[in-house]
Amino acid sequence: MIEGINKQVFREYFGIRVKPEQLVVALAGNPNVGKSTVFNVLTGLRQHTGNWPGKTVDNAQGVFSHRNASFVLVDLPGTYSLLSHTIEEQIARDFICFGHPDATLVVLDATCLERNLNLALQVMEITPNIVVCVNLMDEARKKKISIDLAALEAELQVPVVATAARIGEGIQELKEALWKVATQSAPATPKQVTYSPEVERAVQELCAILSFIAEPALNKRWLALRLLDGNPSILASISDYLDLVSGWRETA
């Protein structure tokens, strides 16, 4: 695990200032899923807004506490995916991968769950510290959509909480789930997407080669998949990150 001080420096690289005892939660989701409503309900008026360092994309941070723990909630830009090249997706992806959040909260739209699960699956490939929030339950009820949350939780193997943030429903349960994940009191092993045998074989080979990267915070399977994608923007972010980490190692 990255030592506490480095974690701190990394968060500052993303413009996130936290006290050492505070837990960082990244808030991700598709556009228009009520992500900002969840953010506002959790943090109230204890917010700080600005831009991401060097980017003209809004960055909002808020504070809330639960069970005597203080959380900093970082609102990421709304994205459908973490694999494209738009500046918003790049910020969301880099923060989840390299900002070392203690938990990532993925907000999904209950009325359009299937499409939203794409993002949840992508986040699950990056980090096991995830809470899935199925929001807009009030809208879903209006449209007579019922969601089998227990089945969803069993399928994804991560905590799933149903909320209707606009009316404050499910917020306590959400805080509890975030607390459990962020304090590591119930470690999860999210279900991983299995690709075709050819891809899986290539991933295995790459993982063996990548074992030289002595950086446990970076998920090797995810890294291998991105190398297979050959997406230049992701590869550039990864090498920037590894340069930073090795820079510290040398000075330390």
Added chain:
Amino acid sequence: METSPVSLSLADLSIGSAARIVSLELGGLLRRRILDLGMVPGTQVRCVRKSPSGDPIAFQVRGCIIALRTEDLKNIKVFPFNYVREAAR
């Protein structure tokens, strides 16, 4: 995978008709984007609306409505369910 009897693209669907996506003949960013929006081979889509000029065209995909440019739709090949030729209407 079904093969299309007639080579049809999403741009050829008339309002109300449905089809199954066969392939995305697109590359790079746009391909990734369309996959992320839930249009993958095998997905059912229904044409729900066209703008007055006929471009863009809106489709229902997995419970959401997505509008795309005709230029891009031409590269999304589909297998129609209830194909009604526009000329025959």
